Amino acid sequence: MTAAADHPFVADLIDRHQETLTRALAASASRDYWSPYPEFPKAYGETALEDGKAAFESVLGLPFVIEGQPTDGEPVSGESSPYGIEMGVSYPHFEPDALIAAMETARPGWASATPAARAAVCLEILARINARSNEFAHAVMHTTGQAYGMAFQAGGPHAQDRGLEAVAYAYAEQTRLPQKASWTKPQGKRDPLSMVKEFTVVPRGLALLVGCNTFPTWNGYPGLFASLATGNPVLVKPHPRATLPLALTVQVAREVLAEAGFDPNTVCLAAEHEGSTIAQALAVRPEIKVIDYTGSTAFGDWLETNARQAQVYTEKAAVNTVLIDSTDNYRGMLNNLAFSLSLYSGQMCTTPQNLLIPRTGISTDEGGKSYDEVVTDLAAAIDGLLSDDNRAAAILGAVVNPGVLQRTVQASGGEYGELALTPRVVASKEFPAATLRTPALIKADSDKPDERATFMNECFGPVYFAVAVDSSEAGIELMSRTVREQGAMTASGYTVSEQVESALVDACLDTGVSLSLNLTGGVYANQTAAFSDLHGTGANPSANSAYCDAAFVSNRFRVVEVRRHS
Amino acid sequence: MTAAADHPFVADLIDRHQETLTRALAASASRDYWSPYPEFPKAYGETALEDGKAAFESVLGLPFVIEGQPTDGEPVSGESSPYGIEMGVSYPHFEPDALIAAMETARPGWASATPAARAAVCLEILARINARSNEFAHAVMHTTGQAYGMAFQAGGPHAQDRGLEAVAYAYAEQTRLPQKASWTKPQGKRDPLSMVKEFTVVPRGLALLVGCNTFPTWNGYPGLFASLATGNPVLVKPHPRATLPLALTVQVAREVLAEAGFDPNTVCLAAEHEGSTIAQALAVRPEIKVIDYTGSTAFGDWLETNARQAQVYTEKAAVNTVLIDSTDNYRGMLNNLAFSLSLYSGQMCTTPQNLLIPRTGISTDEGGKSYDEVVTDLAAAIDGLLSDDNRAAAILGAVVNPGVLQRTVQASGGEYGELALTPRVVASKEFPAATLRTPALIKADSDKPDERATFMNECFGPVYFAVAVDSSEAGIELMSRTVREQGAMTASGYTVSEQVESALVDACLDTGVSLSLNLTGGVYANQTAAFSDLHGTGANPSANSAYCDAAFVSNRFRVVEVRRHS
Structure with missing residues (x-):
């Protein structure tokens, strides 16, 4: 089970991303401005804008391939750009039983990786997504209707910031207990009692991300990366009108997972036609132990009422x-x-x-x-x-x-x-x-x-x-x-x-x-900055959690102790 | 609202208990043996054993007075010692509406106290309970049937340890964000954006503790002190056969709260006759936002299904x-x-x-x-x-x-x-x-x-x-x-x-x-030590949380941010 964790590439990733993780943890504690992801399109290279556009256009009108994920039947399509261009991307259709079985197979390998290894893999996924921010910007623009500038920032670096923030919190919470501790209790004149105790993070199971139409990455990455970093494989169910940004995300995640020696089915895509009810069916599966959702109050309430086997994080309507x-x-x-x-x-x-x-x-x-x-x-x-x-x-x-x-x-x-x-x-x-x-x-x-x-x-x-x-x-x-x-x-x-x-x-x-x-300058009520501002509070009916705090990550895993005499 | 927090006695308490809190936090992180509460009855003074017994006997056969708590009608009695002695203690009866109204009145004052002030008040409550450990031991013994030695340890210092552990975790989680932070975001050649952000812990509301028959204090203190330390007034509903240990606890808590300038109705007692269903009625009150419960699976499941307005922490049957x-x-x-x-x-x-x-x-x-x-x-x-x-x-x-x-x-x-x-x-x-x-x-x-x-x-x-x-x-x-x-x-x-x-x-x-x-010495499978061993995991059907980790405390409050330009 620990083969992947011993993979040399994982050690390399831990090393490569250590500083980013350390700085993210420091920023989350100080709440001052910080981001490792530049927020201007041109920061990504001379030809980044053109390359991103070309990459986006290269997927249009074609089947979107997710190698190795169980699939069957007719592909899923139907995304239409609010800008009126023809998307024509079709996604693999899946059969829930087969998909969940494949993810259950992937589960033990990912669960047995250390929090440090999981954080490093997540940060590599984010780094590769970041490098392709201009491509993601087009995907976000044409599924959400956001203008390019906003699609780039909110759909790219700012979403990546929120993902990184969730990884940092997940890492911090998983490492609060030592992996191994000794315990010595004096017994007066007798020998002290002496034990060795090991504490192991145990993920909950499979996680389900139910994406939204307007901010598929910004609202999707906190839950996706919080679940992934705490060891829960994630099934990504995008909004049928905003599938591409999350499909690309799944593709990148699977690529990194495979390179690091993990089963790529640790992250899977569950695309669906508009009007289909696959989210309901998936949400109550006994294997699904964590759900993140952004969308209507009606379905958020339904999830909270019905998906009782899972920890459910919802963001719903707001006035x-x-x-x-x-x-x-x-x-x-x-x-x-x-x-x-x-x-x-x-x-x-x-x-x-x-x-x-x-x-x-x-x-x-x-x-x-x-x-x-x-x-x-x-x-x-x-x-x-x-x-x-x-x-x-x-x-x-x-x-x-x-x-x-x-x-x-x-x-x-x-x-x-x-x-x-x-x-x-x-x-x-x-x-x-x-x-x-x-x-x-x-x-x-x-x-x-x-x-x-x-x-x-x-x-x-x-x-x-x-x-x-x-x-x-x-x-x-x-x-x-x-x-x-x-x-x-x-x-x-x-x-x-x-x-x-x-x-x-x-x-x-x-x-x-x-x-x-009294906002009168370049900060707006509707914008929050990761590592500094909380998004939502979890204290009123619009959402039952915030991006990001300990409460958002600490129930996505448990700790099991093994103790014995020294 | 902040009058109580400015009370000189609170400042004194913070000072007095700072070292204990610091050491509890250190012990929780290292997981080595530590306790501030001696576990032998004689450590409490020459006459502690006799004094404790006399104090216990002085309440027998009499009405138990909780000054200032709304009460009405016939008092509640019916506890009977498994040792066959006549208890005859009668507790004030209450009308839920009046009690909850009184607690709602107390709520803002306690909510506005700082996490440090709340921790200090909790530690003072624990210190006074600790000083009366021999008295509590008799109360635990005659309600649970535990032998005196065990009633003393498990019902006294070890329960106090678990309470202190919960306070330490609550304090740590509430103070992860700075109270005030500055945020400065560079804007190229323009002036940077500059904000001041304040983060305030906001408790959930009222908490309900539903106590058990066998370990009223040991199983009660984690939830009681976790809720109290995070700013939620606590309504203590003991098991009808094990009321006295928690009634004494409520009495001490109210005494300390009053001395520190808080409304004593921040902690109230809801005693009931055996066979009454007051716990059900209280559990679904909209004001009740947190519930801690130890007992049968049937009622635990009922709480999880029906008390949807609350965070519900349950410990149920186990094999x-x-x-x-x-x-x-x-x-x-x-x-x-x-x-x-x-x-x-x-x-x-x-x-x-x-x-x-x-x-x-x-x-x-x-x-x-x-x-x-x-x-x-x-x-x-x-x-x-x-x-x-x-x-x-x-x-x-x-x-x-x-x-x-x-x-x-x-x-x-x-x-x-x-x-x-x-x-x-x-x-x-x-x-x-x-x-x-x-x-x-x-x-x-x-x-x-x-x-x-x-x-x-x-x-x-x-x-x-x-x-x-x-x-x-x-x-x-x-x-x-x-x-x-x-x-x-x-x-x-x-x-x-x-x-x-x-x-x-x-x-x-x-x-x-x-x-x-391979336990073959003086450590037993059925005993866990606070600050070192987790009690339960929250990962199987016997309990949905553990004593004590961040997950046990971090959902008992939320953080609200106020930001403005510097």
């Missing part, structure tokens, strides 16, 4: 709030919010949806502003940011799926309320068939029950509500209720009042949501 | 196995097993139940021994150990409840199979009305389905099965199946064969049970 009480940088606030609401057309679990503004207005460095003025100025800021179609396309990306598009249509038709900003169609030069829309900003009143019923639910996509509230205090109360009832991945606030700030902080601590205060 | 393959110290093995099976009449979740012996016999330093010889010699060793009634009473303790007594009666009547050793009544000089029985050793054959059906189920109490197996390999397979299907808290083995040892270790790693090998 994120910004409280706008006051600011000493009105332009900075408007610009920050405009970008935050425009970025990837609000198709982020972290994008603010409801902007709470006192109906009596707010104080700013430009004097008092009424509710209407704030709304109008924010609409103008968004309009200005997106006035040029090329720039707009680079920020907005494309609409990811028909559901989001439908909501922009409904918003435009006034179904959600009075429009302060009406979505417009943006033309993409490069991709004429792409579906691009600017955001809708809806005026709403917290006192009107029907309007409240609308904005108190997740309206995923570029539809935002400028909600008039009686006061900042009332706004904080509304935010708290929203977090408690609907869940929230982020909260943010603008205030120059110590009292309001303190009440806002207390409300966020009480309801369990992380808070960004 | 523990010893494999007897060979030994180079036959007498040492027999004596070790005899003590292990006699201690507290097998009323421990960790006591071996099934002794697997090859039907072809075993090799020993005294030559080959047939299955029958091993069984006869073991029966004789137990008989010899317990031949003197006084010594027997000091080892066996009393039978904890009618269910266990009934099983010894059934065993004596041959209902479980052929007797190799028949239980006998032991007379207690000090407590003539006590119920004391020596163990039953039953001969069983792994090839006979009806016998297998009997020994494959937990038979809690002093009833053991000497199971003939085809070979050591077959024994290891049977042990594995038992662990997988029934769960096990411990496994042990005797072998001089490297091959058998290796197979046994592999089986234990694979099924997730900790293993004691």
Whole structure:
């Protein structure tokens, strides 16, 4: 069983990645900025952009080969790019019994590797993915609709950061106990009792990753690498509309595993057609002991209720709030919010949806502003940011799926309320068939029950509500209720009042949501940085765990002790 | 909210207990022997034994007062000592709504205390409990039936060790992130992005401890102190037959909390009559976010299925196995097993139940021994150990409840199979009305389905099965199946064969049970030492967590981040 762990390549990998692991552990402890993965496409070489594009295009229209994974029957296809290009990639179909049997065969070899060996293999997988970041960027762009720049960063280095962070946490938690310890208990005048104790990390079993449509790698890598680094083989079940980025990931993982002497079926791909229910069937298999999921609340709740044999980590719907009480940088606030609401057309679990503004207005460095003025100025800021179609396309990306598009249509038709900003169609030069829309900003009143019923639910996509509230205090109360009832991945606030700030902080601590205060520069409420920011808290209904903390990794394995007399 | 945390007494406590906390953390990391709590009754002062007895006797026959806790109606009584003395203690009855409301009022104050302040308060509670160990020993003895020596050690210092261990782990996990960190991200030629980030531990809510009959403090303290140290007020619901040890614990905790400026309702007692179902009602209350439970599999499974709003930690039934393959110290093995099976009449979740012996016999330093010889010699060793009634009473303790007594009666009547050793009544000089029985050793054959059906189920109490197996390999397979299907808290083995040892270790790693090998001296399979041995693994059906690791504490709180520009 330990043959692979003794493989010379594994020793080489441990050596090669030691410094990265050490620095990741240090960054996670200090929470200062750090990343080993450059976040600009050109950092990857003179021809990296062209090479990445060519690599992406080389897989289009062809069967995607995963050598050695059990497969049968008709291949799976159906991905369609929100940019309108024909993908035409087809993935091997699999029979769950055969796939799980193959992974069970792979399990003991991976389980018997040391935490150091597993971390090194994971870091090599990440390094190879990183080197191909431009290729991954295209795959992410054409499955999620993210603009290239964002697909590169969020789908590439930032996702890799989150994967590395999970590996570092997994390594740290698995090595808290010594592998071997001696225990000597004095017995007065008699000889002491003396024992030798060995502590061995025992993984849980097989892990299942259920990927999402919008951030297949960013939301997928924490669970994937947390499970893998703790010794659990991972079955990757991508969203049917965003298979390619995770298929590429599986391919790289299998290549590294095989080179290191492990069974490549330690990581397998379970591609499926849209509308198929393979995730449900897999999730309740007795062999599946860990599940990571990002997506709808309905299926997240289903998993939590039904997959009782597994540790289930879910990220579900969220209704994120910004409280706008006051600011000493009105332009900075408007610009920050405009970008935050425009970025990837609000198709982020972290994008603010409801902007709470006192109906009596707010104080700013430009004097008092009424509710209407704030709304109008924010609409103008968004309009200005997106006035040029090329720039707009680079920020907005494309609409990811028909559901989001439908909501922009409904918003435009006034179904959600009075429009302060009406979505417009943006033309993409490069991709004429792409579906691009600017955001809708809806005026709403917290006192009107029907309007409240609308904005108190997740309206995923570029539809935002400028909600008039009686006061900042009332706004904080509304935010708290929203977090408690609907869940929230982020909260943010603008205030120059110590009292309001303190009440806002207390409300966020009480309801369990992380808070960004007075963002007026190049940091946005919807972005978190690995090794420093926690993504989610696990303390409200939007997610039952955070990226990344000890709680996210420490239940993915157990420790078994063997003791004997010295 | 932070008034209590600023209390001068809290600062004093932090100072006073800093070294103990530091040493507990060091011991947990090194796994060497350590304890701050002396394990001999006389270490507590010249008059400690008499004082403890007098203190215990002073509460008998009286209402047990918990000042300041909401109470109503008829008091709860009904504890009866397995030693036959009249307890007659009555506990305040409570109305769940009022009690939970009072605890919700206490919650914010305790939640806002720092991890260091909470750890210090917990260590002061433990220190005061420790000082009263002789009193607690009587309370444990007369509710569980443990002999005084064991009640003192397991119910006193060893339970306190496990509580301290949980506090140390809780403190470590809560302080992995800095309270405040700065983050500076270079932006090429532009000014760097610069943020200040604060990380605050947010407890889950209220915690419920559901205590057990046999080890109210030893099995209760890990969960109680893990929840308390992570900021969750704890509602203590003792077993109706073992209320006093936890009622005393609650009393001490409330006294320390009040002195430190916290609301004493941070820890409350929910005593109940036998047969009442208050635990079910409390367990599904939305305010209850953490539950710790030790007891039957039926109620443990019920909690896991129904208390979905809470993190549920359970320890349930177990069928523990010893494999007897060979030994180079036959007498040492027999004596070790005899003590292990006699201690507290097998009323421990960790006591071996099934002794697997090859039907072809075993090799020993005294030559080959047939299955029958091993069984006869073991029966004789137990008989010899317990031949003197006084010594027997000091080892066996009393039978904890009618269910266990009934099983010894059934065993004596041959209902479980052929007797190799028949239980006998032991007379207690000090407590003539006590119920004391020596163990039953039953001969069983792994090839006979009806016998297998009997020994494959937990038979809690002093009833053991000497199971003939085809070979050591077959024994290891049977042990594995038992662990997988029934769960096990411990496994042990005797072998001089490297091959058998290796197979046994592999089986234990694979099924997730900790293993004691070749115990022939003063360490027993059923005993684990805090700071060094893990109690349980959480990897098989007998328990979903272990005492104590990061996984046991890290989900009892979350971390909320607040970030802003520097």
